[in-house]
Amino acid sequence: MLQLASGPMPAAETCAACGGALHHSFFVLHGGTERFCAACMQSRPRCSGCGAPVGQQHWRLHDSRVLCARCHLVAVYDPAEAATIFAATVASVEQQLGLKLRVGVAFRLVDVPTMTQLRAEGGVASDALQVMGLYQRQGALRMISVLYGLPRLAFRTTVAHEYAHAWQTENCPLLEDDLLREGFAEWVAYHHLRFLGCSRAAEDMRTSSHPYQPMFESVLAIEGQRGIAGVIAHLLAVGRGL
């Protein structure tokens, strides 16, 4: 996620967190433009939205997450606003990729302790990577849970990713390959970013060191050969044991 850059530094360069002058080297976050000094990288709390060390002005959520001023400005806190963006995201994915559900999926905005509890109930180890979203089916109940306080774009990509899992549950009952499940869900999130015109953020997904990244690349390779419809046909074929 981090890159260390070095080289000649223009005199006016300052750390985006502490405002101190940058000497010799600085850090930039993957996909970001702000520069940070080594001391801030080591000692300051990190924003849960973008991973950057936070400056003097930051927000602490009730579940202990910290947000920088920039992420706070675009964070989704209000359940009604979240429900509206959720519906818009689902409609976009349906329209763009044709992924439709016969049975709808409910949505709720949760905090970290609730997310941890939901994952434990679903048999997911609580020490696994902290997740921003979760899809669960219990009997007739289908639910997507998303953390409150995510920056709007992260909220949308999380919804798109989890919606892909909801679609898989309905349409690919025999799909047991976790890597393919996750690679496809990332691919849906990637296309949602492109649909929104966020091509830079979409390309950043391709160079990030995310655990699902290799399988996401494999799905992109299928798209390169067979197109978007070919990817969905592949999922349906594997998911129906064909």
Ligand SMILES: [Zn+2]
């Ligand atoms: Zn600094």
Ligand SMILES: [Zn+2]
């Ligand atoms: Zn941030």
Ligand SMILES: [Zn+2]
């Ligand atoms: Zn997933």
